[in-house]
Amino acid sequence: DAMVIQNPRYQVTQFGKPVTLSCSQTLNHNVMYWYQQKSSQAPKLLFHYYDKDFNNEADTPDNFQSRRPNTSFCFLDIRSPGLGDAAMYLCATSRVIGGGTYNEQFFGPGTRLTVL
Amino acid sequence: EDQVTQSPEALRLQEGESSSLNCSYTVSGLRGLFWYRQDPGKGPEFLFTLYSAGEEKEKERLKATLTKKESFLHITAPKPEDSATYLCAVLGLNTGNQFYFGTGTSLTVIP
Numbered sequence: 001d002a003m004v005i006q007n008p009r010y011q012v013t014q015f016g017k018p019v020t021l022s023c024s025q026t027l028n029h030n031v032m033y034w035y036q037q038k039s040s041q042a043p044k045l046l047f048h049y050y051d052k053d054f055n056n057e058a059d060t061p062d063n064f065q066s067r068r069p070n071t072s073f074c075f076l077d078i079r080s081p082g083l084g085d086a087a088m089y090l091c092a093t094s095r096v097i098g099g100g101t102y103n104e105q106f107f108g109p110g111t112r113l114t115v116l
Numbered sequence: 117e118d119q120v121t122q123s124p125e126a127l128r129l130q131e132g133e134s135s136s137l138n139c140s141y142t143v144s145g146l147r148g149l150f151w152y153r154q155d156p157g158k159g160p161e162f163l164f165t166l167y168s169a170g171e172e173k174e175k176e177r178l179k180a181t182l183t184k185k186e187s188f189l190h191i192t193a194p195k196p197e198d199s200a201t202y203l204c205a206v207l208g209l210n211t212g213n214q215f216y217f218g219t220g221t222s223l224t225v226i227p
Contacts, residue, residue, distance in 0.1 A: 004159075031213055042203070042217040043160070050213050057214075090159050094213075104150050105205070105215060107159035 003027070006091050006108035013081050014116050021076040021111045023091030032074040033105065034066060035090040043090055049074060050096075078113075086115045119143075122204055122218035129194055129225050137189040137202055137221045145209030149187050151180050152203040154220070160203055163189075194225045 004025045013019045023032065030051050035043035047056045049068045063085070065077040078085055092105040121140045129135055141149065148167055152160035164173040166182040173180045177198065179190040189202055201222045205215040 006159075033215075040219075040222075042219045045214055048213055055213065088157075092159075094215075104148075104162045104165050105160075106162065107152075110157070110159045112157070 004091055004093055004106050004108035006089075006111050008111060009109060010112050010114070012114045012116065013078075015082065016080045019078050019081055019113065021078075021089050021091075021113070023074045023076070023108055024072050025091075025093045025106075026072070027093055027095070027106060028071065029093035029095040029106070030071070031094045031096065032068060033090075033092040033094070034074070034076050035092065036085075037088045037090055037110075046076070081113070081115045083115050086113055088112050120204055120206055120216050120218040122202075122221050124221060125219070126222045127224070129191075129223070131195055131225055131227050132193045134190070134192045134194070136191070137223070138186060139189070139204030139218055140186040141204075141206045141216075142185075143206050143208030143211065143216070147207040147209060147211075149182055150205045150207070150215065151187070151189055152205065154201045154203055156201075163202075191223070194223075196225045196227050199223055199225045 007022050033048040034046045037043045046060045047066050063079050067075045088110045090110045091108040094105045095103050119142045123138045150165050151163040154160040164180040169184045171182050177192050181188050201220040203220045204218045
């Protein structure tokens, strides 16, 4: 089945120790998103790629970086995690159908990040 | 400013007690309104897409409707397995590729 896969599902890191989260998709969608979601809050968009074009949200901390080496994979790098970065990180994909119309976003299961 | 507001924040229903969740939006030129279900510790699961006022979509006990200012997710005769957080997101002409999410409605259905 076509899907969005995130690894690992759970990640524990130490304060200040870099961490990389990965996302892969078999949907061949041209747009990939990274969201941060904290308890009882809406997903907060960090950045997204439209094909190879990177779009950073204005309030995304510099501590967060992303790479998309090809259509299928996208990575989230947190260079120096702080306690406030503990959250669920969601990867999503969508496809531009045409004329600016998008299909829905497909989400991965998320990676739960704990910072000690 | 583009905005999405969901109400109520939390809803407790008895099994079989029908109700509606609301998603109010202000966006310039709606390109799509999306409903998702999210279970604890999981990613959101797509339910419906609505593109224009008057449109309705239905799936099992859920029915989504859309007007020019808001969308409703009607739940008919809910069961305990319908308990989840329901998220609404919109895509507008000025939002680029960005989907704006509401904070969700946490639904609990009591047997």
